[in-house]
Amino acid sequence: MPKDVVWDRDPHTGAKHDLLRKYLQPWAPILLSRFDSITYAEGFSGPGVYTKGEPGSPVVAFDIFAEALLHRPKQIRMVLVEDDKRREAELQSQVGKARARQPAEVNRRLHVSTHVGECHPVLLEQLHAQGCLGSPLFVLLDSYGGPDIPFSLLQELGKHRSTEVMVTFAPSFLTRFAERDERHRSAGDAAFGGTQWHGVFEQPPSQKFAFLRDQYRDTLRRAGFSHTLAFEMVDEKSHVLYLIFGTRHELGLEKMKEAMWSVDRDYGVRYRDPKDTQQQQLALELAPNTEPLRRILLEHVGKSPEGMTVAELKTYTLLETVYKPGQVTNLIRRMRDASAVTTNPHRVTADTLVLPYVRPPEKPAAPDQGVLF
Ligand SMILES: C[S@@+](CC[C@H](N)C(=O)[O-])C[C@H]1O[C@@H](n2cnc3c(N)ncnc32)[C@H](O)[C@@H]1O
Missing domain, CATH: 3.40.50 (Rossmann fold)
Structure with missing residues (x-):
């Protein structure tokens, strides 16, 4: 001192x-x-x-x-x-x-x-x-x-x-x-x-x-x-x-x-971030690294099979993490495009429901018309 x-x-x-x-x-x-x-x-x-x-x-x-x-x-x-x-x-x-x-x-x-x-x-x-x-x-x-x-x-x-x-x-x-x-x-x-x-x-x-x-x-x-x-x-x-x-x-x-x-x-x-279970150390960068927030949201959405709205995820982000609500919408879009979550409807707004990713059912194979028996 x-x-x-x-x-x-x-x-x-x-x-x-x-x-x-x-x-x-x-x-x-x-x-x-x-x-x-x-x-x-x-x-x-x-x-x-x-x-x-x-x-x-x-x-x-x-x-x-x-x-x-x-x-x-x-x-x-x-x-x-x-x-x-x-x-x-x-x-x-x-x-x-x-x-x-x-x-x-x-x-x-x-x-x-x-x-x-x-x-x-x-x-x-x-x-x-x-x-x-x-x-x-x-x-x-x-x-x-x-x-x-x-x-x-x-x-x-x-x-x-x-x-x-x-x-x-x-x-x-x-x-x-x-x-x-x-x-x-x-x-x-x-x-x-x-x-x-x-x-x-x-x-x-x-x-x-x-x-x-x-x-x-x-x-x-x-x-x-x-x-x-x-x-x-x-x-x-x-x-x-x-x-x-x-x-x-x-x-x-x-x-x-x-x-x-x-x-x-x-x-x-x-x-x-205390909410990031991997406790990754996040250097503050001018272009912020939102990878820990991605993990935090994924885990949070995973706890709710009926889904959460983007507005709810923004409130959670504000109150429970070091991230800003303004970082959520873009991140959800990227997570949806990478098949990490499903959004309903597809377009991401405050009311959009975000759900754990569900693989779409595979289309049944078309019957093979060329074989008789
Ligand atoms: C870390 S410095 C403050 C620096 C100042 N806030 C700044 O950012 O420019 C701590 C100051 O608290 C004073 N101090 C230490 N113990 C104190 C106490 N119990 N009550 C009041 N001041 C105290 C020290 O003399 C020192 O000047």
Whole structure:
């Protein structure tokens, strides 16, 4: 963990900022079209800058919000918590620089408060005090991966329907130390809100990270975030870090998925889809590889002899996989042409029924007229 106030930005942090940017870009205008005031909060804000001058996450968000407010008479609040006071001072100075690039009338409607203190309970106290709970709120909890976000904090945030969270989660600490060390195990219990995750100790080594990732998604669901998505980042030394997103809104899920699919592949991020039984590692590519989705849909359709509509498969894709509903129709066409499924009618629209492939009955051979007996 870096000791200096400011440190080098590594590639996976670049991917994280790209993801954040691509999510907040539609998030802010969509919500500002319906609400007068929305809030963005961070519990582990950092100093707002990296050594080569790249912006930290609070500044990435600030720039997007300033743009969103340019032509809208609305308000955005940013609540930023950081426990290192040198970093909080640097953050204030970086926010000041970001403000200097914006017109006064945008700055008047973009409120930023920075706070020195522990993410928990300072973040909740500030959100309460500033009246941000209950209206649209996006919370980034980007620690070094801990796990160090108490489940009780997630539960408090999850009580409010319009809150969304993005949490950084590093599985290796738990797989390396927690089995034998009581103190580390209770840190895991506090983060997961129980002991369910101890099942990791019985998993084969190749499944441990995926198991913890799914346990953490389940933790977010128990806290009230009914839809979750996991974004996997791998640093240069092959350390795995997950960003886990939670929301109650299908639109939020859809927009986050679009953001995930558009993150630049140069960052070396990747997905493993939990619904893909072969657990194939899928490099994010500009032309996405839909082979795992093909397997997932084939298996899903196979469970329903009476068939499923394309619309149902799109909903399943949105809610249960990392893929986008927009990828389904073309894929079903290709699967039908390759005789992997049968479609009824042949033409693929939202109402088309997709069934397990049934080989058409062979035509009976025509009677041989040339033979008498
Ligand atoms: C991964 S960095 C945040 C990076 C930032 N989100 C970004 O993307 O630019 C984590 C930050 O959390 C701070 N931190 C660590 N433990 C904390 C705690 N318990 N409460 C608040 N901040 C903490 C660290 O000082 C560090 O600046």
